[in-house]
Amino acid sequence: MSEIILQAKNINKYFHDPVTVKVLNNITFSVNKGEFVSVTGKSGCGKSTLLYILSTMDTDYEGELLIDNETMTHKKEKQLALVRNQKIGFVFQFHYLLNEFSVLKNVMLPGLKLNKFSEAEVEHRAMERLKMLGIQQLANKNANQVSGGEKQRVAIARALINDPLIIMGDEPTGNLDKKNSEIVFNIFQELATEFKQTLLIVTHDEGFAERTNRIIHMEDGNIVT
Amino acid sequence: MKYKLIFSIAKSLLLARWKQTLVAAVGVTFSITMFITLLSFMTGLNKLLDGLILNRTPHVRLYNDIKPSKDQPVNSAVAYKDYHNFISSIKSSSSRQEIYNSTTIIESLQRDKRVVGIAPKIFAQVFFNAGTIDITGSVNGIDVEAESNFFHFNDYIVDGRGTDIKNVANSIVLGKGLATKLLANIDDVIQVTTAKGEIFQLKVVGLYQSGISEYDKSVAFASITTAQKLLGKPASYITDIQIKITDLNQAPKVAKEYAGLYGCDAEDIQTANSQFETGSFIRTLISYAVGITLLIVAGFGIYNILNMMIYEKMDSIAILKATGFSGSDVKKIFMVIALTIGFFGGLAGLLFGFLLSSGIGRIPFNMTALPTVTTYPINYSLVYYSIGFSFSLITTYLAGYFPSRKASKIDPVIIIRGK
């Protein structure tokens, strides 16, 4: 019996622009600790929409979301920000780094925000993660001076800085070539097997999905498997 | 500390856009510079112009007006006490110009804590004789030291020495215009005829210029003793007591009190010069209006630049939010940016304002009315510096408030989706 990290209960989501359409229909599932889950489905079936709800960034939905057995529904914006900071690591398709900062500082920022460790410790932890991902030599480069694949690794390091309960990714390899996709996938795999990191990754890549523990397949706003 | 993080993020965003930031800060600097300069200069001028009147006007003046006595003898007669007495053709008695008991009054005034200074004065109407022409004028008998200390008498002496009226017997200081009319110079002896027809010879020891030329054409100063001699009065004779008090605004109240206490007339400075404040007020008001207008314009500049910055930084804001920064954190970051611009821009403005106004303060400025003034007057009052600085912070706060709020409300989902 393993611990449940994330639980979605009867989640419905509508878009009202230009006409009201239901894009998520009664989504119910849960993710256990240490699971490496991928979400697949045709373009437009609602994967991203679901992920934004699960990541607490989108609060406009029906149903209930529990993270770490705590309900996220009806929480205040500030509390949700704290949950994202502490418990969720997010990796986007496009390498969202802050160009005003160095690679190291980008990784450190969520850690500094959490304010659990001193600045020196946060820096040390950030370096550790960069090393683990094999990009410690980039630490002092500016965020816009590194390649796409490297950026994605920096983003993963950033997602890991606060030891999140779960890492979510929206097509994190979608914008990378074969080689870099492989590197990123291997990192995820390693995180899952060696560190028992829970991962929930949306992907289009069938090969990627097949190698994960569990595939959630979506069609038109419904989970089919 | 979380604020440290907010400051460091704000700093990075600022430095990444340092050119725009600089432009915004320069806007604030410029307006604060102008604000400080304008107010220092304007109020400096105001003070100077007000000083023309204020310096020479006592806050309270005790005197006896020429007017009929209030207590006519019939009213005190026991037989007519309960009647209403109609008296017609009352005449003023001129013999009462003297302030009775002046010595006692002065002593009692000296004990009054509100009083800063006292200068007794005698006013004597005379004719100055220039050949066959008699010029009407007046001789003011003054205590030259008190008059200099409290009413800047010495500042208006343009030639000779004012203090000599005390040291040289039978000496006089003439108004510049009067001296010109009399063709009199320092050390010359002039002749005056008193109202009673007596003729005196007086030695000119100084020339006086108040800047009000009509006044300078008819006025002269002598020592109290000389004036008493001119009028043929004893040593205690005094017609005016001029009083300077600690708080100018108390003058009307104090005047009323003294009038009752000493049984003479008392006039306060506000009544004597009811106009002078209006002009100063309008000038100051205009300076504030211009300064604040400049600041508001600078505020719009900051508003625009912040809005632009937020537009450019949408992605960054979305990432910050996705990684756990709350809306209020984002708001704080942009408020810090705005206030930093206000703070440093304002600080530089204070410095430049000081430099510019002290520059103006060095420009030669000669005013016939004020021989002691040689450069433009500048009022270096800390008040304007603190107002200027507060305003720069307030305007940047307001200018930053709406863009910051907008930034805090950015929905990361929309930005991330939009890619």
Ligand SMILES: Nc1ncnc2c1ncn2[C@@H]1O[C@H](COP(=O)(O)OP(=O)(O)OP(=O)(O)O)[C@@H](O)[C@H]1O
């Ligand atoms: N802001 C919006 N307003 C209206 N409809 C929207 C909005 N965002 C998404 N949709 C619609 O919701 C549906 C689900 O979109 P979503 O982005 O979740 O799809 P997806 O499964 O992530 O697709 P892809 O694989 O192409 O990323 C789509 O039909 C899309 O057109």
Ligand SMILES: [Mg+2]
């Ligand atoms: Mg998508």
